[in-house]
Amino acid sequence: xxxxxxxxxxxxxxxxxxxxxxxxxxxxxxxxxxxxxxxxxxxxxxxxxxxxxxxxxxxxxxxxxxxxxxxxxxxxxxxxxxxxxxxxxxxxxxxxxxxxxxxxxxxxxxxxxxxxxxxxxxxxxxxxxxxxxxxxxxxxxxxxxxxxxxxxxxxxxxxxxxxxxxxxxxxxxxxxxxxxxxxxxxxxxxxxxxxxxxxxxxxxxxxxxxxxxxxxxxxxxxxxxxxxxxxxxxxxxxxxxxxxxxxxxxxxxxxxxxxxxxxxxxxxxxxxxxx
Amino acid sequence: xxxxxxxxxxxxxxxxxxxxxxxxxxxxxxxxxxxxxxxxxxxxxxxxxxxxxxxxxxxxxxxxxxxxx
Numbered sequence: 001x002x003x004x005x006x007x008x009x010x011x012x013x014x015x016x017x018x019x020x021x022x023x024x025x026x027x028x029x030x031x032x033x034x035x036x037x038x039x040x041x042x043x044x045x046x047x048x049x050x051x052x053x054x055x056x057x058x059x060x061x062x063x064x065x066x067x068x069x070x071x072x073x074x075x076x077x078x079x080x081x082x083x084x085x086x087x088x089x090x091x092x093x094x095x096x097x098x099x100x101x102x103x104x105x106x107x108x109x110x111x112x113x114x115x116x117x118x119x120x121x122x123x124x125x126x127x128x129x130x131x132x133x134x135x136x137x138x139x140x141x142x143x144x145x146x147x148x149x150x151x152x153x154x155x156x157x158x159x160x161x162x163x164x165x166x167x168x169x170x171x172x173x174x175x176x177x178x179x180x181x182x183x184x185x186x187x188x189x190x191x192x193x194x195x196x197x198x199x200x201x202x203x204x205x206x207x208x209x210x211x212x213x214x215x216x217x218x219x220x221x222x223x224x225x226x227x228x229x230x231x232x233x234x235x236x237x238x239x240x241x242x243x244x245x246x247x248x249x250x251x252x253x254x255x256x257x258x259x260x261x262x263x264x265x266x267x268x269x270x271x272x273x274x275x
Numbered sequence: 276x277x278x279x280x281x282x283x284x285x286x287x288x289x290x291x292x293x294x295x296x297x298x299x300x301x302x303x304x305x306x307x308x309x310x311x312x313x314x315x316x317x318x319x320x321x322x323x324x325x326x327x328x329x330x331x332x333x334x335x336x337x338x339x340x341x342x343x344x
Contacts (some may be wrong), residue, residue: 183299
């Protein structure tokens with residue numbers, strides 16, 4: 001895209017009619033994710049992602065409060081939808097991955113899924129238009145909650161020594177263990193919480209960047225700097241903005257699901273009997 | 276604690292576990308190699324050996340865990 005703009009900018013403009021773009025196209029970059037504080041509360045500068053996080057959390061609480069405030073035996077309206085969400089987390093994630101013992105962790109998994117999904121969704125909500133989870137702090141804290149839960153459940157189930165013993169894979173040649181065990185521990189204790197959070201963060205970060213790129217392309221070539229040649233590029237940008245937004249809707253739900261699924265898988269691993 | 280039986284449900288999880296093993300192998304044994312180099316003043320010899328060896332062990336661990344059992 002930049003190449004097209006550069007080429008267009010370098011070429012001389014036709015007399016009278018503007019055939020070629022005069023201004024250069026600027027692709028969006030990291031600046032999209034840097035927010036100046038909107039206002040300060042004490043020493044804390046409150047930024048747009050923080051405000052979005054609070055509003056979305058409030059919205060979630062309001063939705064489920066409305067759904068389960070006066071639960072009916074035969075659910076109607078919003079209770080119906082909320083129960084579907086609950087059953088999805090309980091049956092498809094908790095019971096499917098952990099088993100019957102997983103019912104105890106449904107509240108955690110349920111909260112994780114809907115918080116992440118809503119924090120992702122803010123990417124396509126008009127005026128919000130920013131995925132809260134594309135700021136690394138949010139996925140990092142959520143992954144930290146899962147990590148602490150995993151360690152806690154593991155130590156409670158197996159004891160401190162058992163927790164570490166149970167992570168060692170079985171059935172490998174004895175000589176290889178001194179080489180393998182450090183990798184297993186590094187993988188479970190250090191790398192895994194990192195990949196758990198980065199996967200969500202990176203997906204939302206890249207998705208937002210892509211949508212912004214196509215939207216800015218449209219803006220640049222149709223509104224800001226309309227030219228005969230650039231118009232087609234602008235149309236492609238507009239179409240791709242719509243396509244990518246639809247794709248993002250899918251990715252947002254999928255990433256929330258995967259994050260929750262992995263959380264369940266880690267907790268399930270900690271609950272399992274050791275070898 | 277072993278994820279055997281759990282991980283098999285979900286290919287995504289298996290894929291990420293293997294990535295995690297690879298990264299860990301490289302970090303742990305590459306790190307050990309780096310420390311050895313630092314201690315012995317041997318340039319980057321052990322760092323390279325550690326990274327390659329760790330990578331191989333990570334692959335081995337992922338392979339053993341997810342193809343057998």
